[in-house]
Amino acid sequence: MQNNKKVIVGISGGVDSSVCALMLKSAGFDVQGVFMKNWTNSAPNIECTTEKDFADAEAVCDQIGIPLHQANFSGDYWDRVFKKFLSDHNEGLTPNPDILCNKEIKFRAFLDYCLEIGADYIATGHYVRVDNSGSSARLLRGIDPTKDQSYFLHQVTGKDLAKSLFPLGELTKEQVRQIAKDNKLITAGKKDSVGICFIGKNKYNDFIANFLGKDPGAILDEEGNELGVHDGLMYFTLGQRQGIGLGGIKGKEQDSWYVAHKDTQSKALTVVQGRDHPLLFSDGCYVEDVQWVNENNQEELNCEVQIRYQSQPVKAQLKKLTNGYKIIFASPQLAVTPGQSAVIYQGDDCLGGSVIKDRISSDFYSWADNRGYNYQVYG
Known part of the structure; x- marks a missing residue:
């Protein structure tokens, strides 16, 4: 029994965080829930589900028999995530704010908050695994390939992973739903949230038009x-x-x-x-400095790279440059997008990743030269 260890679970009002809390309570941990308020609904014509989600979080914590608290990180979110999201869009990039939210809010602001109030660990409903058997915690893919979320957590350090629990990483989504049903949790049939957290049910372009014009x-x-x-x-x-x-x-x-x-x-x-047009494909990409889960000084690395969530990983070679890294794919990849993240794997082991600066494509370079467009080749 682990009843001397205090775990604070990030409760979202969904089925995943509900089952996460239930499993840890059943394992004997001293479990408390915290509902994170990361967004202030200040723009017009935006539908926000925070009130409904908090009501569901309260109800499910009452069912499980754990206390629920609220913590407001909306100021941190605006300053450390959303401002960069808007800035990246204005620069022509396609950002992924959920990755930055995990790094700056859930596994920084929230983790610090929980440790300050006496938690031994935090826990979330992410579908990932952590291996603590070595000197540093390693981030591994969840066993359900359709739900694995290591792509979104690749900027979380091994030090912070060692203070984090992810009980759903060993389960499939179907098993999680079944546990919720077996325990009659009110979130058992709740639909999964999809897309970027603060956009919710709103159409993406309609949402950002409120801020970008x-x-x-x-x-x-x-x-x-x-x-x-x-x-x-x-x-x-x-x-x-x-x-x-x-x-x-x-x-x-x-x-x-x-x-x-x-x-x-x-x-x-x-x-x-046509989806097979040569200008849509790239032989590789340039990325910013890699955010490693654990320190890695290798200047060249054979690996697999995933260029978007739920895309198939491709074999690749990573090479350090004066400013950032160059990644060359074993086969051309569709729609390599600046602003998105290239995440580095070796098997199930997520080593880290970086934001894509630009694509590498001989077809694109030839076309751009003919059209008079500028592009940058990094050395």
Whole structure:
């Protein structure tokens, strides 16, 4: 029994955090719940589920028999996550704020808060595993490949992982649902939240339009012919198909249009037809300095790299440069997107990752040279 160890669980009002708390209570830990308020609903026309989620959190903690407290991190979230989210969009990037939220809020502000009030560990409902058998805690993929969330936690350090518990990492989603049903938890049938946490049920572009407004430019085909006008590069991401606003165009094939390039200087959005178009693929990418889970001084590394959540990892070689790293893929990858994260694995072991600065693509370089677009090659 672990009843001398105090664990504070981040309770969201969903089934995962509910089962996480139940499992730890059943294992004999002294469990308390904390509902984190990370977002202040200050923008118009935004639907927020915080009140409903807190009511569910209260009800499920009452069922389990643990106290629930509230902690407000909305100021930290705004300053350390959301401001960068907006800044990245304005620079033409496609950010992933959930990764930064885990690093700066859940496993920094929340962890510090819990340790200050006497917790031995924190716990969350993430589908990951931690191996504490060596000198440093290692981050491993959850056993359910459809729910593994190590991609989102790759910037959490081994030191902080050693203070964190993830009981769902050894379970599938179906098993978690069944545990909730068997124990008649009120969250057993609650739908999973999807997408970025603060956007909730709102449409992505409608949400960010409240903060970014419009910055229109031309929509061009690969030859530079104007096809239409867009409201701002911040509303598009590389490889995007839906929402471009182009229907049938005279003299063009009927294949779908995809975003191939965002030129921040001219504000031009270049689109191409067909998902297999060469301009959509990259041979590798440049990334910023890698955030390692544990210290790693290797200048070259054979690994697998995942360039977006739930994408298939690809074999790759990582090489340190003067400023950041270069990653070369074993096979070309679709829609390598600046602002997203390239996360580094060896098997189930998540070693760390970094934000993508730019793609490496000979096809793109040739096209950009012909069109007069600038790009950067790092050495």
